[in-house]
Amino acid sequence: MFSSNGKTISKWLAPFGIDLELSLSEQVRHLVNDSRELSAGDIFCGVNGTANKGRDFIAQALAADCHLILVECQHSAQHGTITTKPSTSGIEVAIIEFYQLNQQLFTLASAFYFHPHQQLMMIGITGTNGKTTTSQLIAKLLSANNQPCSVIGTNGAGQIDQLTAIKNTTPGATELMRWLQQFTEQQQSAVAMEVSSHALVQARVQASLFDVAVFTNLSRDHLDYHQSMENYAEAKFQIFSDNGEQIAVVNGDDQTAQVWLTHWHNKKNLIVYGRSETVKQYQQFVYAGAISHQHSGVTFTLSSHLGEVTIHSQLIGDFNVDNLLAAIAVLIHAKVSLSDIAISVKSLTAIPGRMEAFSRHNAPLAVVDYAHTPDGLENALKACRQHCQGQLWVVFGCGGDRDRGKRPLMGKIAEIHSDQIIITNDNPRTESPEQIVKDVLAGCQQPEKINVMLERQQAVLAALTQAKPDDVVLLAGKGHEDYVIIGDQQLTYNERELVRSTYAHGALS
Ligand SMILES: CC(=O)N[C@H]1[C@@H](OP(=O)(O)OP(=O)(O)OC[C@H]2O[C@@H](n3ccc(=O)[nH]c3=O)[C@H](O)[C@@H]2O)O[C@H](CO)[C@@H](O)[C@@H]1O[C@H](C)C(=O)N[C@@H](C)C(=O)N[C@H](CCC(=O)O)C(=O)O
Numbered sequence: 001m002f003s004s005n006g007k008t009i010s011k012w013l014a015p016f017g018i019d020l021e022l023s024l025s026e027q028v029r030h031l032v033n034d035s036r037e038l039s040a041g042d043i044f045c046g047v048n049g050t051a052n053k054g055r056d057f058i059a060q061a062l063a064a065d066c067h068l069i070l071v072e073c074q075h076s077a078q079h080g081t082i083t084t085k086p087s088t089s090g091i092e093v094a095i096i097e098f099y100q101l102n103q104q105l106f107t108l109a110s111a112f113y114f115h116p117h118q119q120l121m122m123i124g125i126t127g128t129n130g131k132t133t134t135s136q137l138i139a140k141l142l143s144a145n146n147q148p149c150s151v152i153g154t155n156g157a158g159q160i161d162q163l164t165a166i167k168n169t170t171p172g173a174t175e176l177m178r179w180l181q182q183f184t185e186q187q188q189s190a191v192a193m194e195v196s197s198h199a200l201v202q203a204r205v206q207a208s209l210f211d212v213a214v215f216t217n218l219s220r221d222h223l224d225y226h227q228s229m230e231n232y233a234e235a236k237f238q239i240f241s242d243n244g245e246q247i248a249v250v251n252g253d254d255q256t257a258q259v260w261l262t263h264w265h266n267k268k269n270l271i272v273y274g275r276s277e278t279v280k281q282y283q284q285f286v287y288a289g290a291i292s293h294q295h296s297g298v299t300f301t302l303s304s305h306l307g308e309v310t311i312h313s314q315l316i317g318d319f320n321v322d323n324l325l326a327a328i329a330v331l332i333h334a335k336v337s338l339s340d341i342a343i344s345v346k347s348l349t350a351i352p353g354r355m356e357a358f359s360r361h362n363a364p365l366a367v368v369d370y371a372h373t374p375d376g377l378e379n380a381l382k383a384c385r386q387h388c389q390g391q392l393w394v395v396f397g398c399g400g401d402r403d404r405g406k407r408p409l410m411g412k413i414a415e416i417h418s419d420q421i422i423i424t425n426d427n428p429r430t431e432s433p434e435q436i437v438k439d440v441l442a443g444c445q446q447p448e449k450i451n452v453m454l455e456r457q458q459a460v461l462a463a464l465t466q467a468k469p470d471d472v473v474l475l476a477g478k479g480h481e482d483y484v485i486i487g488d489q490q491l492t493y494n495e496r497e498l499v500r501s502t503y504a505h506g507a508l509s
């Protein structure tokens with residue numbers, strides 16, 4: 001049996017106790033765990049999930065002319081049992097019962113694709129906020145320093161200027177290994193990938209995958225899935241491996257990280273970053289001091305265990321200083337000199353939809369940002385305030401069919417940190433938009449500064465028109481997304497384009 005790149009994988013299933021001889025001339029394509037994505041020649045891995053069982057999709061896999069079917073079985077005694085069924089084109093396809101297929105999928109996919117991660121510096125970034133930004137900063141900075149680095153995350157997978165959309169922030173093991181194999185073929189030397197708490201709990205990835213594990217911060221999110229903050233923190237902690245080789249890069253200013261650090265007295269492979277002097281106590285540290293904010297960005301003194309350098313960046317807001325520090329720690333680990341780091345940071349531009357600022361003569365500064373959690377909104381507003389001479393406006397909403405508890409918290413935060421508020425649609429999905437707004441308003445006490453305008457484009461244009469040139473308008477929640485989900489419909493909506501075209505051509509009166 002041969003994989004798509006021609007190397008033999010005839011012994012692929014032997015370590016899993018499955019003795020299957022397939023003809024060496026047969027060509028197989030990819031491992032796929034979703035029947036909706038199968039093509040002829042693929043191997044279908046029918047795992048059991050939270051809602052479905054893999055064997056429910058055997059018929060689809062046969063209809064897709066797949067090469068082989070692995071299907072998760074209930075009992076270990078069934079493991080390795082092989083039956084056959086004809087595919088649509090009449091070929092007998094082997095169906096192999098596989099015990100704990102879901103748990104084994106990572107190892108199975110790694111072996112199938114010849115452990116591509118071993119040829120790459122694997123950088124995993126986890127935390128409630130900052131994963132996308134930090135991963136893209138790392139990729140841009142490493143690539144600028146002759147270490148081509150791809151990304152995998154919310155914005156897609158691939159090289160930073162040609163991302164392909166993917167279903168999950170952190171793909172399942174089969175899709176992940178396929179991407180990694182592609183990156184090795186493209187002569188990439190590193191991958192900066194976002195690691196969601198869901199992926200860690202569901203074993204889509206293993207800690208041992210990562211040469212570098214970055215933790216940004218922890219705040220309230222995804223409680224519908226994790227139930228408690230303790231479970232959520234434990235999920236994030238799973239990114240750290242105790243094999244002694246992985247380097248942990250953690251935010252020393254974050255309370256959850258501080259608890260972990262107290263247990264890590266003797267941990268050698270550790271870089272602690274932050275904006276508090278306390279991070280300097282660690283053997284390896286990255287610290288930002290003397291931070292100053294200008295219209296053109298931020299300037300700070302970077303101190304580290306290797307020395308000091310002045311950093312200027314066009315990015316705005318203190319949390320971007322944190323994201324830069326995390327990225328700089330990774331670059332230091334990758335042996336990039338401090339002076340080269342300073343040069344490459346200077347030419348970095350904002351990541352699309354992440355505190356991306358748009359300006360026009362005689363119009364307010366508009367900042368498009370993906371903030372959609374209470375903490376994210378608060379940080380984005382605080383960052384905008386640092387750059388605001390007049391009034392601070394915010395246009396935001398909350399998603400439907402998701403964590404309802406955060407809605408009044410976001411209302412309250414908007415009220416505390418801004419002068420003018422327009423509450424609008426985010427992705428209401430199947431919930432009533434009016435009810436979502438009511439939930440947001442439950443956290444508010446100053447109706448005089450709040451307007452409700454459900455149609456999002458109208459809300460954005462109203463804010464840009466009514467705000468004064470020295471005001472700042474934060475458009476929070478959509479970021480890079482190019483749609484709004486209302487009911488079951490995904491409608492085209494691109495906030496970055498809306499602002500760009502309004503500022504390029506539109507009349508603001
Ligand atoms: C709740 C959850 O996390 N579900 C994830 C989980 O699916 P599941 O176990 O529920 O799958 P299932 O529906 O029971 O189906 C079982 C198996 O049958 C397959 N299937 C299913 C239907 C079908 O027609 N054919 C088929 O083959 C599925 O691909 C799956 O392998 O495993 C799948 C494969 O890895 C994931 O794609 C899926 O993510 C769903 C789509 C999702 O929306 N997850 C969100 C909550 C998530 O993971 N988000 C994080 C980012 C969070 C953040 O914003 O930070 C992420 O990493 O994306």
Ligand SMILES: Nc1ncnc2c1ncn2[C@@H]1O[C@H](COP(=O)(O)OP(=O)(O)OP(=O)(O)O)[C@@H](O)[C@H]1O
Pocket residue numbers: 127128129130131132133134154169194216217319320322323353354355369370371372375376377379380479
């Ligand atoms: N280090 C940070 N700390 C706090 N907030 C941040 C940080 N970095 C970015 N943010 C804010 O959080 C929002 C989400 O940022 P980003 O997309 O980088 O995080 P994320 O962890 O990838 O989130 P998601 O998985 O939801 O995309 C940003 O739009 C910004 O407002």
